[in-house]
Amino acid sequence: MSYRELDDMLGKGWRKPAFVKNPLLRWALFLGFFAYLIAAFMTIDVDWGRVYEGLDRGWAFVLAFTSPDFISRWSDILSGLLESIVMTVTASVVGILISIPIGLGAARNIAPLPIYMICRGIVAISRALQEIIVAILLVAIFGFGPLAGFLTLSFATIGFLSKLLAEDIEAMDKVQAEAIKASGARWPQWINYGVQPQIMPRLVGLSIYRIDINFRESAILGLVGAGGIGATLNTAFDRYEYDTAAAILILIIGIVMALEYLSGIIRARVQ
Amino acid sequence: MPVIERDDAQIWRRRTMGQSLVRWFGWLLGVAVFVYCWQLISQSTTWFFVWDAPRIANDIWTRATPPKWDYITQLGRPIWDTLNIATLGTIIALCLAVPVAFLAARNTTPSALFIRPIALLVIVSTRSINSLIWALLLIAIIGPGVFAGVIAIAIRSIGFCAKLLYEAIEEIDHTQVEAITATGASRWQIMAYGIVPQILPAFAGISVFRWDINIRESTVLGLVGAGGIGLQLSASLNVLAWPQVSLILIVILVAVMISEWVSAKVRGAII
Numbered sequence: 001m002s003y004r005e006l007d008d009m010l011g012k013g014w015r016k017p018a019f020v021k022n023p024l025l026r027w028a029l030f031l032g033f034f035a036y037l038i039a040a041f042m043t044i045d046v047d048w049g050r051v052y053e054g055l056d057r058g059w060a061f062v063l064a065f066t067s068p069d070f071i072s073r074w075s076d077i078l079s080g081l082l083e084s085i086v087m088t089v090t091a092s093v094v095g096i097l098i099s100i101p102i103g104l105g106a107a108r109n110i111a112p113l114p115i116y117m118i119c120r121g122i123v124a125i126s127r128a129l130q131e132i133i134v135a136i137l138l139v140a141i142f143g144f145g146p147l148a149g150f151l152t153l154s155f156a157t158i159g160f161l162s163k164l165l166a167e168d169i170e171a172m173d174k175v176q177a178e179a180i181k182a183s184g185a186r187w188p189q190w191i192n193y194g195v196q197p198q199i200m201p202r203l204v205g206l207s208i209y210r211i212d213i214n215f216r217e218s219a220i221l222g223l224v225g226a227g228g229i230g231a232t233l234n235t236a237f238d239r240y241e242y243d244t245a246a247a248i249l250i251l252i253i254g255i256v257m258a259l260e261y262l263s264g265i266i267r268a269r270v271q
Numbered sequence: 272m273p274v275i276e277r278d279d280a281q282i283w284r285r286r287t288m289g290q291s292l293v294r295w296f297g298w299l300l301g302v303a304v305f306v307y308c309w310q311l312i313s314q315s316t317t318w319f320f321v322w323d324a325p326r327i328a329n330d331i332w333t334r335a336t337p338p339k340w341d342y343i344t345q346l347g348r349p350i351w352d353t354l355n356i357a358t359l360g361t362i363i364a365l366c367l368a369v370p371v372a373f374l375a376a377r378n379t380t381p382s383a384l385f386i387r388p389i390a391l392l393v394i395v396s397t398r399s400i401n402s403l404i405w406a407l408l409l410i411a412i413i414g415p416g417v418f419a420g421v422i423a424i425a426i427r428s429i430g431f432c433a434k435l436l437y438e439a440i441e442e443i444d445h446t447q448v449e450a451i452t453a454t455g456a457s458r459w460q461i462m463a464y465g466i467v468p469q470i471l472p473a474f475a476g477i478s479v480f481r482w483d484i485n486i487r488e489s490t491v492l493g494l495v496g497a498g499g500i501g502l503q504l505s506a507s508l509n510v511l512a513w514p515q516v517s518l519i520l521i522v523i524l525v526a527v528m529i530s531e532w533v534s535a536k537v538r539g540a541i542i
Contacts, residue, residue, distance in 0.1 A: 037411070128528065129524075146316070147321065
């Protein structure tokens, strides 16, 4: 800050610096946002009478959490949960196994350009398509059941894991890899001893995080017929059996919490 | 260092006998679990449909191409609804996430014993349930429509935003807070001048990031009846109007790419 600016500021009260410096841009953003908000509110038609009627049911659902009903539909819940877990396990294993070579291919410092382009293309497609949309298409192609869910989750895992893995490989320490190369290692040896030890902690951490996501996603794939607990949950909502729905939601939250706790421990250990 | 003796020569080994045995059994267990899970999936799959899949996929492809381009005139309103669901949902979520984040952060929580666990519970439970399930629930409570979608997106985003935000609050530079405290500022002044300026960039980044994710999620909310372009998608799927489906998928892809581009630009400008 020059002396001149300081002189100008002397004797005047201090004001918080604005977050967006340019005042014109700031006001334009502000006004545009405000105009959008008004337009958005104008076009949303809320049936307040219907909302008011529903409040009783909403309250009944909140109350259901205090007395969840695990017993009367236990066999349905158990088979749904088991299917979700099975889908999570298989899809995570297959997805991780496939995403390692694709991740290697999508790292610019390892792969030659043609392979890089192909692998990046796969990653982009997998990331752009929503899980549910992929599941709808796969259910249409492969029929109802957990196979479609398994394929969906594997496909989504590939996009997620390959991208993050590739970014990690691109950010690795080149010196170690060069040292291995200088010792006359072949390409697989170079990957195994020069690259793999550097990315292993992150790979383990990301894989566990992805298992967590896969379980959460497997809970909704049932809505479109791709197996898992979602179908049971949907039926419970449709029949207004809020106590059963609450039980399922509590189980999902519990398993996700356990997975998150576990992944915290494992990630702390490998890093 | 584990070594093995053979012909009076010591050979280096990476692991001791016990360690490799443990590893071997770990892998065996993992493979056994995977094979078992795969068998469960295989049992509930009609393999005839799977062998038939290439033909079906080809059939769907020929039906879906070319997309029915003039249908796009009917997609304007659904896209606008989708945008509103994502934006309004994100705004509501942020309004709720800020207090939750301040209650959950270790350095700003009023009571680490009572209030912090409650805030963390709110974060975990809203985060672990997918927005589709929230939408399902809200449709039963407040009726189908855009409003249910907005609320579903809002509830789902609270946990995500609050978690990232409270981690940002916990990582702030403490000396700045102390400096403000030393001037004799009240609790709220410390908040406004010591803490908020430090987390504002993180806050802006998180909101744009979540908005991007919400655009993706709101495109499929219509599948359960919560408004937006998903409604059109499920209607077209139900009448097997594949040319319309392919056009909707293209529109969704473009919307997702635009939102990702905007989010990347804004975050790049902030950071």
